[in-house]
Each structure stands twice: as C-alpha cells, then as structure tokens.
Amino acid sequence: MGYNILNNPFKNKGTAFTKEERKELGLEGMLPPYVQTLQEQTDQAYAQFQTKDSDLEKRIFLMQIFNENRVLFYKLFSQHVVEFMPIVYDPTIAETIENYSELFVQPQNATFLSIDDDLDTIKTSLKNAADGRDIRLIVVTDAEGILGIGDWATNGVDIAVGKLMVYTAAAGIDPSQVLPVVLDAGTNNKELLNDPMYLGNRHERVYGEKYHKFVDTFVEDAEELFPDMYLHFEDFGRSNAAEILNKYKDKYTVFNDDIQGTGIIVLAGILGALNISGEDMKDQIYVSFGAGTAGTGIVSRVYDEFVQEGMDPEEAKKHFYLIDKQGLLFDDDDTLTPEQKPFARSRDEFDNPDELTSLEAVVKAVHPTILVGTSTQPNTFTEDIVKEMAAHCERPIIFPISNPTKLAEAKAEDLLKWTDGKALIGTGIPVKDIEYNGTTYQIGQANNALVYPGLGLGAIASTASVLDDEMISAAAHSLGGIVDTDKPGAAVLPPVSKLDQFSTTVAKAVADSAVKRGLTREDIKDVDQAIEDTKWEPKY
Ligand SMILES: NC(=O)c1ccc[n+]([C@@H]2O[C@H](COP(=O)([O-])OP(=O)(O)OC[C@H]3O[C@@H](n4cnc5c(N)ncnc54)[C@H](O)[C@@H]3O)[C@@H](O)[C@H]2O)c1
Ligand SMILES: O=C(O)C[C@H](O)C(=O)O
Numbered sequence: 001m002g003y004n005i006l007n008n009p010f011k012n013k014g015t016a017f018t019k020e021e022r023k024e025l026g027l028e029g030m031l032p033p034y035v036q037t038l039q040e041q042t043d044q045a046y047a048q049f050q051t052k053d054s055d056l057e058k059r060i061f062l063m064q065i066f067n068e069n070r071v072l073f074y075k076l077f078s079q080h081v082v083e084f085m086p087i088v089y090d091p092t093i094a095e096t097i098e099n100y101s102e103l104f105v106q107p108q109n110a111t112f113l114s115i116d117d118d119l120d121t122i123k124t125s126l127k128n129a130a131d132g133r134d135i136r137l138i139v140v141t142d143a144e145g146i147l148g149i150g151d152w153a154t155n156g157v158d159i160a161v162g163k164l165m166v167y168t169a170a171a172g173i174d175p176s177q178v179l180p181v182v183l184d185a186g187t188n189n190k191e192l193l194n195d196p197m198y199l200g201n202r203h204e205r206v207y208g209e210k211y212h213k214f215v216d217t218f219v220e221d222a223e224e225l226f227p228d229m230y231l232h233f234e235d236f237g238r239s240n241a242a243e244i245l246n247k248y249k250d251k252y253t254v255f256n257d258d259i260q261g262t263g264i265i266v267l268a269g270i271l272g273a274l275n276i277s278g279e280d281m282k283d284q285i286y287v288s289f290g291a292g293t294a295g296t297g298i299v300s301r302v303y304d305e306f307v308q309e310g311m312d313p314e315e316a317k318k319h320f321y322l323i324d325k326q327g328l329l330f331d332d333d334d335t336l337t338p339e340q341k342p343f344a345r346s347r348d349e350f351d352n353p354d355e356l357t358s359l360e361a362v363v364k365a366v367h368p369t370i371l372v373g374t375s376t377q378p379n380t381f382t383e384d385i386v387k388e389m390a391a392h393c394e395r396p397i398i399f400p401i402s403n404p405t406k407l408a409e410a411k412a413e414d415l416l417k418w419t420d421g422k423a424l425i426g427t428g429i430p431v432k433d434i435e436y437n438g439t440t441y442q443i444g445q446a447n448n449a450l451v452y453p454g455l456g457l458g459a460i461a462s463t464a465s466v467l468d469d470e471m472i473s474a475a476a477h478s479l480g481g482i483v484d485t486d487k488p489g490a491a492v493l494p495p496v497s498k499l500d501q502f503s504t505t506v507a508k509a510v511a512d513s514a515v516k517r518g519l520t521r522e523d524i525k526d527v528d529q530a531i532e533d534t535k536w537e538p539k540y
C-alpha cells in the first residue's frame with residue numbers, strides 16, 4: 001500500500017509524510033527519518049535545480065519532480081514563475097518534443113490514442129488515464145503543427161502536458177482534474193518515421209473521413225465521460241484546426257488556443273500599444289505575415305474589434321492585408337483557406353498586383369501600422385522592411401510571434417534599434433529588458449499562455465456551457481490597465497511576473513460574461529467566490 005502512494009504523484013508527499021501518516025499509510029521504514037516541511041523540500045529542490053547547466057537539463061530535473069509529487073512541483077513553480085516559464089514551457093519544450101522518444105522516462109498521466117486502434121478503445125483509454133479522477137480540463141493535440149516546428153505526432157504529448165502545467169501555475173487549476181491527450185494519426189515527419197527509437201505510429205498521417213471519425217469519437221467520448229470538462233485544442237494542422245473548432249464551438253465548451261488564445265493576446269497587445277501611442281484603432285492598417293491557423297485567428301479577432309468599435313464591416317475588412325507563401329492574398333486565388341477568403345484583396349486595388357509577392361513589396365505598397373508575424377520564417381522582418389514601415393508611421397506595432405526562439409521573424413532588440421526606440425513590440429517567447437539610448441524597454445510577451453489559463457479558469461468556475469465571442473472579447477479587454485503606459489519603455493502587455501494576478505482578472509471577465517448572459521450550467525450567484533473556490537493551491 002505504501003508503495004502505491006509513493007508512486008502516485010497526486011498523493012505522494014515524499015519526505016513530508018508525517019510520522020502519523022507514515023504509520024497509517026504503511027510507509028514506515030520507506031523514507032528517511034527526518035520529516036521535511038513543504039518549504040524545506042522546495043528549497044532543496046530549487047538548490048538542485050540551480051546546479052543544472054542547460055535549460056534542457058533543468059527541464060528534465062523539474063519533470064522528475066512533476067512525475068513524483070505534483071504539490072512540490074507546483075509549489076516550486078509558483079515561487080519561480082518567471083524563471084521557470086521558459087524552461088517548463090516555450091521555448092525549451094520544443095527541444096523535449098523533438099527528442100521525446102530519446103528522453104522518455106514515463107507517460108506523465110497522459111492519454112495516448114492511436115488511429116490504428118478500434119474506436120471503441122478510446123473510452124476505455126480515457127477512463128484508464130483518468131483513473132477515477134474528476135476531469136475538468138483536457139488539452140488535446142494531434143501535433144500536426146507543433147509551435148512552428150511541424151509535425152511531431154506522439155511526441156507532441158509534451159505540449160499538452162506543458163500547457164496544463166501553465167494552467168495550474170498561472171490560474172490554479174487543480175492538477176488532479178486535468179488530462180493531457182495526444183491523438184496519433186500518423187506523421188509526415190520523415191525524421192520520426194526513420195527514427196528507430198520513435199514511440200508513435202510509423203505511418204503517414206491519415207486525413208479525411210477516418211481522421212475525422214477518430215477526432216469526433218474522442219470528443220464525444222470525452223464529453224460523455226466528463227460532462228463538466230473544458231476542452232482545449234492545441235497545435236492541430238492548418239487544414240483541420242478551424243474546421244474542428246467550428247464543428248464543436250456551439251455545442252460544447254471548447255477552445256482552440258492557436259486561433260482564439262492567440263487572437264486574444266495579440267488584440268490585447270495591440271490595445272496596449274494604442275494606449276501607449278494614444279492612437280485610434282480605426283486608423284490602423286494591419287499586415288499579417290503568415291496567414292495560417294494563428295495568423296487568421298488573430299485577424300478575425302482584431303477585425304471583430306474594428307466592427308465592435310462601430311466600423312462598417314466591409315470598411316473594416318479593407319484594413320487587413322494577409323500574406324502567405326504566395327505573397328499578398330488575392331480573391332482570384334483558388335488555394336485560399338476558408339479563413340483567408342474573407343480578407344483576400346482584389347487585384348484592381350493596386351497598380352502592381354503581380355509584384356506583391358513579398359513582404360517588402362506589400363509593406364511598401366500599403367504602409368502598415370501593425371505587422372504581425374505568424375509565418376514560422378525566421379528573420380524575415382528585415383532592417384529594410386522595418387525602416388520602411390517606420391518611415392510612414394510614428395509608432396509601428398510589430399509582433400514577431402513565431403515560436404520557438406529560432407523561428408521568430410525578428411529580435412526585439414533589433415526592432416528597437418532599427419526604429420530608434422519607436423517600435424511597440426510583442427514577442428512569442430520571453431525577452432529580457434533592453435537598454436537602449438538611456439531607456440529601459442520592457443517587452444510584452446504576446447504568447448497565448450498569458451490568457452488561456454485565465455480563460456479556462458473563468459469558464460470552469462462559472463460552469464460556462466460554451467465559450468463564445470463575447471467572452472473571448474471580454475478576456476482581451478480585461479488585460480488593459482495593468483501596465484503603467486506613461487512610463488518610458490512600457491510594455492504593451494503585463495509582465496509574466498503578474499501571471500497569477502491577471503489570470504484572475506481574465507477569469508472574472510470571462511465568468512461575468514457567461515453568468516450575465518445565462519450561459520452557465522449552474523446558477524452562479526457570486527463570480528468572485530466561484531473563482532476562489534475553483535482555485536487549487538499547492539499545499540499538503
Ligand atoms: N505567440 C503565440 O502565442 C503563438 C500562438 C500560436 C502560434 N504561434 C506561432 O505562429 C507560427 C504559426 O503557427 P500556426 O499554428 O499558424 O501554423 P500554420 O502552419 O497554420 O501557419 C503558418 C502559415 O505561414 C505560412 N508560411 C510559410 N512560409 C511562409 C513564407 N515564406 N511567407 C509567408 N507565409 C509563410 C504557411 O503557409 C501557413 O499558412 C508558429 O511559429 C507558432 O509557434 C505563436
Ligand atoms: O505554445 C506556445 O508557446 C504558443 C503557441 O500556442 C504556439 O503554438 O506557438
């Protein structure tokens with residue numbers, strides 16, 4: 001019996017089990033005699049953490065603690081949020097995904113579903129992994145588009161595990177109520193298919209009817225088993241992500257992080273930038289470099305903001321220029337995705353439409369005030385392009401947000417240098433403060449991790465039956481007012497050090513919106529109380 005408890009990360013306290021507990025649980029003689037407090041365990045673990053040289057080693061060490069003792073892991077995480085975020089999450093997580101099979105030690109309570117198994121095994125698998133726990137939150141990925149690093153199939157389970165870690169650290173979601181799920185539908189990644197150590201299915205990725213049946217069965221089974229659950233989709237491929245979200249968004253409480261989470265954080269960053277510059281939304285011209293899942297998700301959110309502010313919908317569309325591999329997207333292109341189509345431009349609008357095949361040409365032609373990069377193409381916001389943009393607007397808003405670090409369209413430091421400190425910047429990964437010309441610039445992190453935990457907390461606490469556009473818009477607006485915008489070098493978004501605080505702010509905005517419009521399963525009388533009651537704290 002004692003052995004089972006020491007091996008259950010939801011129950012294990014390790015050296016913190018008291019003498020009485022050791023007796024009661026059959027742990028006598030199984031631990032060293034001294035009984036540690038949680039803080040002593042935390043200090044000891046942090047000291048060990050500090051002896052690790054590389055970020056990857058640090059992450060592996062933290063995962064060991066996570067695997068053994070969730071309370072200790074989250075206590076440690078909560079005391080070092082700013083330091084741990086880039087280790088536990090993006091960018092270091094990319095390295096562990098690429099090397100998942102080589103680094104594998106244990107399955108971390110995830111559910112591994114395979115398209116090669118009978119569909120009726122899905123329910124059993126979910127039940128097995130949940131092991132009787134009351135699951136309120138699932139992060140599911142099919143890993144076709146992990147960050148910007150491509151198709152990693154089973155290895156992608158790490159993104160589900162990692163996103164859930166951030167949910168708990170940032171918003172206090174009870175770690176025993178979460179379930180990471182990976183859907184292995186094969187992979188088009190040759191490197192994986194040829195890797196003798198690869199732990200996933202060794203065949204090409206399956207699309208079409210069989211794939212959709214697989215996803216649909218998972219969704220329906222998960223909803224049946226866990227009816228109070230909030231379902232977060234992560235890093236699905238461009239051809240499936242929006243389709244799956246649209247299928248379920250009016251039926252269940254579902255969320256696509258890359259489409260909706262990224263839309264919220266970038267809109268919040270733009271609102272923050274406009275607060276600093278004192279400019280109006282209606283005067284902005286927006287260029288999206290990379291019009292895939294995230295790019296079009298953001299455009300749709302920012303477009304809704306124009307319309308909400310009173311602009312005519314057709315007029316609002318004219319403020320957007322989408323660029324993908326082929327260049328500026330035109331309406332005569334039959335390869336456009338359904339999400340790109342509404343924003344495609346007409347060739348008649350330009351004297352030189354056939355020349356608009358590069359970012360540089362488009363920036364020259366349309367003079368954007370906002371440039372967002374979701375292209376996965378590193379260093380594509382060049383000095384020439386950025387200077388050209390800055391020549392036509394006072395405070396260019398530039399968000400190179402492709403992840404991980406090696407894929408970012410530009411570095412914050414260069415953007416400041418090229419614009420003489422004028423650029424209002426958001427990055428995907430954390431960036432240290434930058435000294436430039438006597439001013440300390442703080443750089444906002446435009447990563448959906450700053451909003452999805454609060455969004456989930458708000459939806460779970462309020463028992464929201466769906467997550468709709470009004471709740472999403474409320475979340476984007478709730479992040480304003482936290483940064484002192486009068487300070488020179490102020491960031492466009494609040495700092496990660498306040499993550500727990502503004503997760504609560506986001507949660508309140510979302511829960512209020514759901515409760516006010518009667519979109520909750522239960523009758524919630526007091527939103528603040530419901531949020532407090534939902535939050536879990538790491539303690540024994
Ligand atoms: N910071 C954040 O919170 C956040 C959130 C989501 C996605 N992202 C990042 O955004 C990037 C894209 O993610 P996604 O989910 O949209 O992927 P995606 O594959 O759906 O979209 C990428 C798009 O870029 C296009 N593209 C490729 N090469 C190009 C080029 N040379 N010029 C112009 N466009 C090009 C692709 O055709 C595709 O449409 C990733 O690096 C991801 O990490 C960041
Ligand atoms: O995972 C991240 O860091 C953000 C985002 O969801 C991405 O896909 O890049």
Ligand SMILES: [Mn+2]
Nearest residue numbers: 147234235258
């Ligand atoms: Mn993602």
